[in-house]
Amino acid sequence: ETSCFKRQLVFLEWHEAPTIAVALLAALGFLSTLAILVVFWRHFQTPMVRSAGGPMCFLMLTLLLVAYMVVPVYMGPPKVSTCLCRQALFPLCFTICISCITVRSFQIVCAFKMASRFPRAYSYWVRYQGPYVSMAFITVLKMVIVVIGMLATGLSPTTRTDPDDPKITIVSCNPNYRNSLLFNTSLDLLLSVVGFSFAYMGRELPTNYNEAKFITLSMTFYFTSSVSLCTFMSAYNGVLVTIVDLLVTVLNLLAISLGYFGPKCYMILFYP
Template sequence: MAEIVLSKGVDYTTTPPRSVCSESCSPGTRVARIKGQPICCFDCIACSEGEISNETDSTECTSCPEDFWSNPQRDHCVPKSIEFLSYHEALGISLTTISLLGTFICAIVLGIFVYHQETPMVRANNSELSFLLLLSLKLCFMCSLLFIGRPRLWTCQLRHAIFGISFVLCVSCILVKTMVVLAVFKASKPGGADIMKFFGAIQQRGTVMVLTSIQAIICTAWLVSASPTPHKNTQYHSDKVVYECDVGSTVGFAVLLGYIGLLALLSFVLAFMARNLPDNFNEAKLITFSMLIFCAVWIAFIPAYISSPGKYADVVEVFAILASSFGILVALFGPKCYTIILKPERNTKKSIMGRGATMS
């Protein structure tokens, strides 16, 4: 039986005696009856995470709404913290800075090529495709900014579409440049004069546009059938809401990446075949190296992306975009800018053809 404590001077006809078997349970806890004991004997058990009680001697805890979580005292619900790759955190600031730096470098290289477009170094490396390639690289750097900031419907829909089209435009230019390198060498051999009529300026532009249009069709079909949308994910962290873009169709995303990979692999194979051509056609060596970097980055991206939760999946994708873009920019245009700016004596037709003769 519970012990009853009687105090002197208290009128127990109007005031009931107080049980000292158990004290009242404060907010944040619930009453748990003790089996075999009187009803006034109970334990006070703290509410679980995500549950609260805001009354004394509550018999049960109440779950917080989906976007709320219990405070440390478990006596009221507070909004869950929100997580996404923000422009205001160190990681977002770093990626934004690198993206803008890459865009700025592309603009400088484009300016150098435009200013020196009549020189043998620029003309020998298909200046029109080089200009288009630099513009596509600028788009690649800038599209990474769509992955930073709170996901919204328009950013979720545009980020992968612009990313896919920009990279296909970039890789298509490289592929056509590689094909032209092989065609020029074939044309220099006996009986190969007619081959260049299939690789004129119009045919080059047309090939780039057709290859890019295929990616545009893939992106359009993806957006129409299963468009990416913003998604509030509460599975990664119980006390956080992770804002992310649901890709909608995994097949659509896989086809987009697969098409880019197919063009990159084809460019690499053709450039590898042409790597030992004479030096006046040696852009194939640079293309081989740039495509090797590109393929290595995106092969490493797939497992890293799948295993990265929440905002870190966006970080991995942005890093892959920036790394592959810088790889192409430095590998293809670094040696040319070095020659144009620091070694102008080598930027002559005689010098280029002389090195080619030496290599032949």
């Protein structure tokens, strides 16, 4: 016996309660990051802002704002433009932020040791703008990863039948969401481990330069949430994976905005 039925296209819709909750969380993160950016701008010449990285902070905060603004492209029917933002713009913004934190942890921790043990290496690091060269290299490497991923999967939205319900067709930007996510975040996971390692090494530095607690918080949260997401994706699929991925994405952004920059902003405002 055969019968015909109308397939239902399923994607992350705006009117759903989880989507609204994540969107509100992203809006809160955007406003908080914008407020932190204003505070840092008004206190640019203070030792706290300079010790936090100076111009590097503004690069990170700007990229965080862009990343928050990209969150809405996860909602609604996938298109070529939204898939491009998901697979290229957001990963680049987030990776540069992670690389800034990693380079910053290296700069703070190793500067004290390199200056005394390897003065020539330290002078080269300072003279040739080591932090920015490192970030540029990481950015290029991430761009290569993103391009390879897009060439392998394409940018056009794809459809697949829900294995649990043949009447439902899932619309997504990637036919193999799990493997694509693992490939796209591999560099970020490596950077988070490296950043955590440098932060742990710097736990005994002077208080004014010791950002180990803030870096450890951000990197640990990112690594843990990413591993949890991959575990979740191994057991579930469909739109549920998309909303959980989006939630983890926003929480990771908040971990940097509030976990890394929040304490610095608090010190600037209440302990100038």
